[in-house]
Each structure stands twice: as structure tokens, then as C-alpha cells.
Amino acid sequence: MADKIVVSGVKKHFRSGKQSLPVVGGVSLSVADGEFVAIVGPSGCGKSTLMKIVSGFERADEGQVLIDGVPLLRPSPKGIVISQHGSVFPWLTVQENLMFGLNGDGHGDKAALADHYAAMVGLKGFENSYPRELSGGMLKRVEIARALVVKPEILYMDEPFSALDALMNLRMRTELLRILQEERHTVLLITHDVEEALYLADRIIVLSPRPTVIQASFAVPQSHPRKLSSPELQTLKDAILAELGL
């Protein structure tokens, strides 16, 4: 499969006063078209910074990011970010939120498309509801639908489910896999949760403490749906946790 994302020799530091804080210490990785790669690493190691660089919201000091072979200089229309903070507009209905990113004439009947994606994430019947009328899990699904409706080639997910309760977190994982089976996207997921990574990803990259580098990489060869209790995934989990010093 062709490489969708190529990260080569990326380094980044921040400056606070006279202090220099090295955050990304030299990261190179390739993500194939349609691949789902999860990134785990210790708290504060630089995961979000790396994600911002790979999604074009932050510039690297050194190295570069290529999307389909083209250097990334700003956020690409091919990618969309889903973060833990949420970006649903409270003053718009679910349908209006989903229609928001659809501009130009390329999207046909925007309302119908919005409703299709609302249904896809289980929000049929809530198209005219406002965010304040929805639960946290429903809001997160609006967010995911809002990202998918523009048919991004790349989904950048930074702890997308971390604000949800444990049950909703599990539901959303399954929901995401179902959607990805219908529409193949290239996905880069940052998570604290090794089990979430094992459940979802084709490959798991473990980052070192700051300044972060790739410490280990694990392929997850199992097909979906996966059983986290399977001996193979348990062995993999132990190996990843060992890399994280746990």
C-alpha cells in the first residue's frame, strides 16, 4: 500500500523565557493509505505536539511531514482532527453542525448528507436537537459525524474518547470500527489507553518520555472484532506496558 503520511526526522522544542524545552527528539514514521496507527506514550512526552505537527497545526524545527508525497506546510484539507476538547457549535442543531463544513457545490444535498451521517452514528431523530439537549456520548458522536461528513482522507484523533465514561468509550470504539469498515480512512490515534489502541489499531507505536522518540512499534495482526482477553492481545498488552515501564 502507498504511504499516506511520511514523517521524517521531526524535532520540536518550545521556549519559555530563557529555557528551551525539547519535546520531540527526532521522529520518523510512515502510515500507509488506509492504515490505523495508534500512538501511546507517557504523559507529557509530546504526543499532542507530534500530532499537531503531523496534522499541520504546528511547524517542526527540523524534519518534514509529507502527505501523499507533498510537504505539509499548513493543515491539509485531506485531514481532519477530532480532539478531546470538542468543536461542536452550541448554537447550531445537530444537522446544522454537520452541514457547517460542507461548502462549495461538491456536496449535493447538504441536509440529506448531514442526516445520513447523523444516522450513521446513531443520531437519527436528533437532527434538529441542540447540543445542550444531548448527552456527552451523543455529543462525541456529533463530533465524529462532523469529521466524517467532509469525507477526510485522514482522521487525526487526539484522545477522542477520553472525556467519556467507560461504557460510552467502549461503545464509541465499536462505532468507529463499524464506520471505518464502511468508509476506509487513514487514522492516526493518540491515546493513553493501551487497550483502546489494541482494540482499534493495525499498528501501535510507543513513544519514549520527552524529548520523545519512537521507542517501539507493534503490529496488531488480529482481524476485527477483537477480543481483548485473547492470549495474543494479552501478550501484546504486556509487551507494550513493559515498554511504558509498567
Ligand SMILES: Nc1ncnc2c1ncn2[C@@H]1O[C@H](COP(=O)(O)OP(=O)(O)OP(=O)(O)O)[C@@H](O)[C@H]1O
Ligand atoms: N505551545 C507550547 N508552548 C510551550 N510548551 C508547550 C507547548 N505545547 C506543549 N508544550 C509542552 O510540551 C510538553 C509536551 O506536551 P504535549 O501536550 O505534546 O504532551 P502529551 O504527551 O500530549 O501530554 P498528555 O499525555 O499529558 O496529554 C509538555 O511539557 C508541555 O508543557
